[in-house]
Amino acid sequence: MTTRTKPASDALLLEIARKHFPNIETLETRNSDGLDFHDVAVWAIRAALEAAYTAGFAAATKR
Structure with a gap:
């Protein structure tokens, strides 16, 4: 489920x-x-997942 x-x-x-996968132009289904x-x-x-985790953690602790 999405x-x-x-x-x-x-x-x-x-x-x-875009930072971790330069050949991917969009995250939309085409x-x-x-x-x-x-x-x-x-x-x-792994690097992209770490970046997403870090961004999520930063957003959660910002509240």
């Missing part, structure tokens, strides 16, 4: 994705295997 995030979070996720599926190194996935 859960939609707030638009501000969408922008942050796109920023993280209904094309060539555009929606990518070969990605595990270290790039």
